[in-house]
Amino acid sequence: MRLRLATVLALLLAIGNAPSLFAVADSTCSARSGPGIEWLRVSPLSERASLDRWCAGVGPPARISGERPVEEITRSFAVVAWNTHVGTGDIEKFVGDLRSGRLTGAPVTTFVLLLQEAFRAGPEVPMSRDARWAGAELRPGPHGVRLDVTVAARRLGLSLVYVPSMRNGAPGVTSEDRGNAVLSTQPIHDVTAIELPLERQRRVAILAAIPLKTDVGTSTTVRVVSTHFTNMVGHHLWLLSEFGRLRQARALSKVLPTEGALVIGGDFNAWFGRFDAAYRQLARYARRAQTEDRRPTFGPMRLDHLLFRLPDGWKTTTRRANQKYGSDHYPLVATVTLP
Numbered sequence: 001m002r003l004r005l006a007t008v009l010a011l012l013l014a015i016g017n018a019p020s021l022f023a024v025a026d027s028t029c030s031a032r033s034g035p036g037i038e039w040l041r042v043s044p045l046s047e048r049a050s051l052d053r054w055c056a057g058v059g060p061p062a063r064i065s066g067e068r069p070v071e072e073i074t075r076s077f078a079v080v081a082w083n084t085h086v087g088t089g090d091i092e093k094f095v096g097d098l099r100s101g102r103l104t105g106a107p108v109t110t111f112v113l114l115l116q117e118a119f120r121a122g123p124e125v126p127m128s129r130d131a132r133w134a135g136a137e138l139r140p141g142p143h144g145v146r147l148d149v150t151v152a153a154r155r156l157g158l159s160l161v162y163v164p165s166m167r168n169g170a171p172g173v174t175s176e177d178r179g180n181a182v183l184s185t186q187p188i189h190d191v192t193a194i195e196l197p198l199e200r201q202r203r204v205a206i207l208a209a210i211p212l213k214t215d216v217g218t219s220t221t222v223r224v225v226s227t228h229f230t231n232m233v234g235h236h237l238w239l240l241s242e243f244g245r246l247r248q249a250r251a252l253s254k255v256l257p258t259e260g261a262l263v264i265g266g267d268f269n270a271w272f273g274r275f276d277a278a279y280r281q282l283a284r285y286a287r288r289a290q291t292e293d294r295r296p297t298f299g300p301m302r303l304d305h306l307l308f309r310l311p312d313g314w315k316t317t318t319r320r321a322n323q324k325y326g327s328d329h330y331p332l333v334a335t336v337t338l339p
Contacts, residue, residue, distance in 0.1 A: 036191060037061055037163075042251035043197040050132070051195060054202035057131030057167030058177040059124030061193060064153050064160040070186060070213045075337055077110035077212065079224065081265030081306050082331035083298075086137035086168060086178050087119040087146030089327035095156050103321060103333050110185050112210055113158075114226035114265035118149035118181040119168055127171040134201055136169030137178070149181050158183045163193045165204045165228070180206050180226040180266070187211060190223075197251050199230035199244040205252055205266075214338065220311075223257055227266040229278050245269060245278035253285055262286055262309040263336075267329065273302040282307055289318035289334055297330045306334045313339035 043051060078098065084091065091113075094103075101107040117137075140146065153160035164177035182188055190209040195202070205227035213219045229245040245268065256262065264286050270276035274288070286307035297304040297320060308316050315337040320330050 036063065037161075038192045039195070040192055040255055041195045042255060043195060047198040051198050051202055053130065053132045054166055054198075055131075055195075056128050057126065057133045057171070058164035058179070059120065059122070059126065061164070061191075062120060062124075062150050062160065062162040063188075063191075064150065065158070065187075070211050070219075076108075076335055077112070078104065078108045079263050079265060079306060079334045079336060080111065080113045080331055081116075081226075081267075081304050081334075082113065083116040083228070083267040083304060083327060083329035084118055084149075085139075085327040085329065086117045087148065088139050089329075089331075090325045091115075091147060091149070091152040091183075092155060094321075094325045094331060095158075098333070104319065104335055108335075110212070112186070112222075112224055112263075113181070113183040114224060114263075115149065115181040115183065116226065116228040116267045117178055118162060119146065119176055119178040120150055120162060120164065121148050121174070121176045123175065125164075125167065125175045125177050127175075129171055131167060131171065132202070133167035133170055134178070136174050136176070138169070138174070149183075153183050156183075158185060159188045161188050161191050161206060161208055163204050163206050166202050179204055180228055182206055182208050182224060182226050184210055189221075192255075194252060194255060196227075196229075196248040199241075199248065201230070203228055203230065203248065207256070220261065222261040222263060222310075225252075225256070225262070225264040225266070227252060227264065227268075229267070229269050231269040241269070242271065242277050245276065246281060249278035249281040253281055256285055261311060261314075263334075264307040265305070265332070265334075267304050269303050270305065271301060271303070274305075279305060285309060289316035291317040293318055293320045293332075295320045295330075297332065298328065304329055304332050306332055308334075308336070310336065 162181040165179035168176040168178045192207040194205040210222045229248045270279045286309040318334045
């Protein structure tokens with residue numbers, strides 16, 4: 001039995017360490033990428049056919065207000081990582097509290113939201129019976145409804161990039177998909193959708209550039225990543241899911257920009273917190289905040305994280321919100337202060 005267990009673990013480690021093959025999209029995902037969005041597939045070629053079936057179930061990415069003017073900031077801006085639980089998280093109330101200062105102690109005028117499990121409903125979502133889909137998450141939000149992320153962005157006057165990862169429910173049952181999103185008071189430029197190696201479900205990270213301009217005339221760009229790693233491998237294998245997360249984190253890290261300001265945020269599904277293999281992989285490229293609220297974000301676990309690679313003199317403080325705003329995850333709110 002010990003020999004068999006050692007063999008299985010060695011095989012899993014080998015799979016987790018297997019290099020990914022990189023190429024620009026050459027399938028249905030490429031056709032769905034939309035204007036101004038580059039598509040990268042960082043999965044082995046052997047997984048492409050299965051990923052294409054997942055891709056066939058989702059609509060195209062959505063973009064809103066891509067040409068918003070760059071607003072001046074004084075000393076600081078905020079970056080948020082939050083799993084909104086397929087629309088049950090009250091994005092409008094959260095943004096209201098962020099703007100009023102309830103979350104950080106001072107009003108926030110410039111911010112970027114890195115959202116996971118955002119959802120979109122409408123005729124853009126295809127009804128292909130040949131597609132793969134995830135089980136429908138249809139729990140009502142705090143006001144009895146779930147809020148489409150594109151609707152929330154329009155109501156709040158924010159720029160948006162939304163890239164669906166999977167269909168939310170079977171064709172004929174729903175007309176929804178879900179995935180990652182970036183919302184910002186600033187324009188969102190140079191968007192790349194990064195299709196991660198396939199574990200139980202298809203997942204697509206977003207890399208985007210956020211321009212910043214200070215009130216003393218200096219300008220800079222911060223690149224942000226919104227990502228969501230697997231919570232299990234195979235059908236329902238939770239125990240060994242760390243290997244799947246590590247494989248996805250390794251593939252993502254290979255296409256991250258090597259220079260310039262970078263913020264990585266999302267639901268890492270890091271069961272072991274900062275000791276989880278996926279977290280440690282990304283921590284090679286960016287660091288946690290200088291001052292960090294270490295409270296759990298999901299039950300007793302710290303699944304959600306923000307990591308930073310910023311110029312010298314920039315300071316970072318991360319707070320966990322005291323309420324979930326209808327989601328099953330607490331938002332993480334980082335304040336980035338410029339020198």
